Amino acid sequence: MNSKPASFDDFLSEISASLKEDSGEGSLRRINTERVLKLVLDDIVEQRHDVQIRVLNDHRISGDIGADILMQIDDYDIRLEILDTADDSCRLSKDQMTRFKEIFEENPSTETLILTWTTNDLKSIQLTLSLIDQMTLGQLDSVTLDNIDSVISSNSDVFDFTQKTRSLVEVINEILESRIKVWGKILAVPQEKGRTTTDIRMLFKGHFQTCLEEERSRSFKLEERKAAAVTLSEKEATELLNGILDKALTGEESEIMAKRLSQLPKRGGK
Amino acid sequence: MPNVGFPLDAYVIFDNNAIVGICEFCCSAYKDRPFSETVAVACHDIEEILNAVKRFSIQNKVFTTPCIMEEFKPENGELANYRGFHICHCDVLKANIRNQFDCLDINMRSIDRIRQMAQTPKRFGENLSGISDQDLSLLILALGIAGKLNERVYILTDEEKLRGFTSWGKTRPEIREVCDHPEKVEALHSMAYLDSVHRHCAITTDQIYKMFSYRSLQQMTRTMLSGTSMGEMITETYSGIYQMINDSSKIKREIAGVVV
Numbered sequence: 001m002n003s004k005p006a007s008f009d010d011f012l013s014e015i016s017a018s019l020k021e022d023s024g025e026g027s028l029r030r031i032n033t034e035r036v037l038k039l040v041l042d043d044i045v046e047q048r049h050d051v052q053i054r055v056l057n058d059h060r061i062s063g064d065i066g067a068d069i070l071m072q073i074d075d076y077d078i079r080l081e082i083l084d085t086a087d088d089s090c091r092l093s094k095d096q097m098t099r100f101k102e103i104f105e106e107n108p109s110t111e112t113l114i115l116t117w118t119t120n121d122l123k124s125i126q127l128t129l130s131l132i133d134q135m136t137l138g139q140l141d142s143v144t145l146d147n148i149d150s151v152i153s154s155n156s157d158v159f160d161f162t163q164k165t166r167s168l169v170e171v172i173n174e175i176l177e178s179r180i181k182v183w184g185k186i187l188a189v190p191q192e193k194g195r196t197t198t199d200i201r202m203l204f205k206g207h208f209q210t211c212l213e214e215e216r217s218r219s220f221k222l223e224e225r226k227a228a229a230v231t232l233s234e235k236e237a238t239e240l241l242n243g244i245l246d247k248a249l250t251g252e253e254s255e256i257m258a259k260r261l262s263q264l265p266k267r268g269g270k
Numbered sequence: 271m272p273n274v275g276f277p278l279d280a281y282v283i284f285d286n287n288a289i290v291g292i293c294e295f296c297c298s299a300y301k302d303r304p305f306s307e308t309v310a311v312a313c314h315d316i317e318e319i320l321n322a323v324k325r326f327s328i329q330n331k332v333f334t335t336p337c338i339m340e341e342f343k344p345e346n347g348e349l350a351n352y353r354g355f356h357i358c359h360c361d362v363l364k365a366n367i368r369n370q371f372d373c374l375d376i377n378m379r380s381i382d383r384i385r386q387m388a389q390t391p392k393r394f395g396e397n398l399s400g401i402s403d404q405d406l407s408l409l410i411l412a413l414g415i416a417g418k419l420n421e422r423v424y425i426l427t428d429e430e431k432l433r434g435f436t437s438w439g440k441t442r443p444e445i446r447e448v449c450d451h452p453e454k455v456e457a458l459h460s461m462a463y464l465d466s467v468h469r470h471c472a473i474t475t476d477q478i479y480k481m482f483s484y485r486s487l488q489q490m491t492r493t494m495l496s497g498t499s500m501g502e503m504i505t506e507t508y509s510g511i512y513q514m515i516n517d518s519s520k521i522k523r524e525i526a527g528v529v530v
Binding site: 014074 | 274276277281344362391392393433434437438440441453456458462466510511513514517
């Protein structure tokens with residue numbers, strides 16, 4: 001059941017705008033954006049029955065290290081930050097990138113950070129941690145990215161996304177769809193007898209390996225977290241998850257498998 | 271450069287709840303006096319607050335619509351609980367308020383046109399059933415002024431749906447068809463606007479603190495009576511307001527170089 005963003009409902013945009021923006025005009029732009037954003041998110045929550053979504057004021061949950069809005073979706077989070085623009089251009093500075101990186105590092109469940117500019121049509125882009133790293137390190141020339149191509153020159157201090165933005169609804173729906181697609185692909189494997197198990201295993205192995213690599217290469221602010229990610233025992237985790245996959249393929253009930261998964265020791269624990 | 275608040279050079283349109291808010295606050299300061307005296311002194315204070323707004327508004331006027339003026343019935347609110355309450359004194363208050371405002375008539379058929387807008391967010395209900403005709407009359411008046419004069423127009427309203435609809439509606443093509451400059455229309459919570467007036471030193475910090483305190487208390491009482499569990503959110507919202515006033519006071523000190 002999707003919950004309406006009650007805590008965000010009566011939020012007086014005027015207050016946050018007045019506290020966050022440096023100018024009266026900027027405050028007005030932010031107010032309008034927050035209100036329209038709230039309506040857009042309301043409608044998304046209302047329409048999406050395939051995922052559980054909660055919309056919250058992130059600063060209430062995460063304090064200063066949060067973004068403006070937190071969307072808790074099934075088992076992952078999307079955070080959303082509002083950025084002011086007076087002329088419809090959508091630019092980011094390296095300083096802003098550093099702050100966005102902190103949001104990821106301090107809130108590890110963040111799948112994506114959506115940046116929405118204060119334009120009438122809520123121009124937005126999505127940022128991931130690896131993308132921020134590539135941009136700030138100036139490595140983009142050698143990387144092909146689906147969503148921002150080659151907008152950023154390696155030595156630039158300001159990144160211009162004006163031509164690469166899309167509407168907020170489009171960006172959010174794309175994220176939601178991309179998360180569902182992984183499982184959709186697995187379910188779409190041909191149901192030929194005798195081969196089904198093998199194909200699913202191969203797909204699973206591939207995805208699991210990617211996840212492990214992403215976790216290891218992820219940047220963390222705390223060294224302990226980084227060490228835990230690097231020393232994560234691949235063998236143990238693989239054995240456990242393969243065991244659960246076996247059970248799943250033999251028709252074991254999902255509740256029982258969920259219990260087994262929840263018995264995993266916490267990262268870094270014994 | 272500190273944020274001195276919203277730009278105040280604009281036409282200002284008042285919703286009923288904003289008028290009632292100011293009236294009830296001003297009366298509450300004298301609630302221990304006989305009702306006739308309460309009203310008499312409060313009228314003076316109300317005029318002062320409205321004059322502070324008029325100091326910055328274009329043409330030095332504040333506007334509303336006739337149907338909002340009709341809706342203004344202080345006898346149905348807090349005042350009915352006052353010692354020695356009598357309707358004839360409320361009439362004095364009403365007459366005083368009417369004198370403060372310029373009532374501009376609108377074409378009520380425009381309301382139906384707005385209600386027929388396509389793809390309105392569900393929050394506002396089917397055909398905007400969640401927003402009253404009176405509220406929509408304010409938006410129509412604001413669009414009329416903005417379209418004709420190409421000047422900024424503020425609607426001061428405590429009704430969240432009207433504020434939300436104004437922000438959403440002004441980006442829609444249907445509105446652009448009837449108004450050349452819908453982007454000039456802004457809907458603001460009355461207290462947020464008054465804080466901007468405060469930042470420009472037309473309202474004292476003491477007065478705005480008292481006003482916020484009164485409104486906070488009222489809001490919390492109402493919430494508790496309705497039995498909802500929004501107390502935490504309201505507390506947080508109002509702590510935000512206090513922070514805003516503190517910022518305003520600081521800005522005033524920086525600008526004026528004096529203790530306010």
